[in-house]
């Protein structure tokens with residue numbers, strides 16, 4: 001399998017280089033050059049299905065039996081026997097619970113596998129890397145958890161001091177492995193992200209530290225998320241009948257993985273893109289125009305995103321694979337804060353995607369309503385999804401809403417909506433007693449680079 005850049009100006013590469021390299025040299029995102037077909041078999045075990053669905057993407061680089069072992073190890077860290085259990089809400093509405101991994105958000109589904117893929121490829125190439133990343137909460141802890149204990153990876157995660165929840169911070173700062181480092185930056189999430197971009201742009205530093213990234217533009221993360229769409233259809237006996245999937249969306253990585261499953265042959269009625277007040281995608285779907293607006297903090301912080309980086313992977317398809325035209329559209333958007341699809345492109349977008357947005361008050365109302373009707377506590381991200389599905393559902397439409405975080409990860413919002421405070425699961429219950437290990441640094445590139453240079457082994 002070969003991978004090509006969405007902007008069409010970088011050389012094609014194999015899976016190994018796409019995994020370790022992150023962004024393409026022309027600034028684009030890697031995509032496979034063809035879509036393989038889904039396997040016909042419907043194994044009872046999630047890891048078996050996962051290995052079969054994903055094997056074509058690593059073909060030529062990773063041996064099928066090695067890959068199956070990595071996949072099985074990755075999902076052995078999940079606490080649910082089904083890995084991603086399907087829970088019935090109403091006759092035509094199910095929740096697909098993606099939060100049973102070690103850090104309680106759906107990021108674990110892909111990152112537990114990505115950690116093992118890094119280890120395997122770095123061993124084969126006798127190489128090592130330093131991963132740097134910025135997080136507003138969930139990605140940092142999932143990436144650190146996935147990489148902890150690795151001999152060949154050092155990982156440094158920047159987070160905005162005082163702006164994550166206490167659970168999120170402690171998940172990062174109470175790890176004791178010598179290769180993981182949490183840095184509290186005196187600044188915002190955007191400052192952290194700018195520092196990471198600046199480190200990648202500093203070519204000598206990038207080479208010296210062998211910088212690598214596991215943010216949501218890494219193809220391997222999309223790959224790891226394709227599987228559960230197929231799993232949900234199989235669990236419902238709908239591998240040959242179209243289903244609608246409703247996805248709480250931020251960077252568009254999760255819902256794009258669903259679109260890939262569709263391209264690989266999964267019958268899909270449509271995707272519902274669920275947004276909070278940061279609704280640029282809803283407006284794009286409604287109007288065919290992408291118009292930037294400021295980011296507003298909400299109860300569902302992992303969706304507080306202005307520019308969804310993975311949208312580029314869909315845009316290039318809507319533009320008939322024209323990489324340079326995609327680059328131009330995005331450059332225009334960055335410059336002027338707006339960009340428009342043609343009527344034909346917009347038509348193709350709405351043939352597959354619908355969008356709805358919920359504000360915080362509506363999100364809380366969904367959380368309390370679900371608790372009253374079903375006795376179920378749900379997190380605010382999942383609530384945005386359920387609310388969007390309920391608003392748009394047609395008679396007889398079968399909807400699966402993706403449940404992206406454990407309610408214990410957002411205890412304040414859950415308590416505000418229901419009056420109930422969810423306890424942390426046993427394996428995390430100790431994080432409030434454990435000592436925190438965190439470096440507090442100013443928003444200064446030279447200081448951060450010195451720290452990274454000294455921290456890596």
Ligand SMILES: *Cc1c(COP(=O)(O)O)cnc(C)c1O
Nearest residue numbers: 249250251252253254302404405
């Ligand atoms: C990351 C995240 C999302 C958004 O997913 P994208 O792939 O960025 O669209 C939604 N909910 C939770 C809980 C998350 O952590």
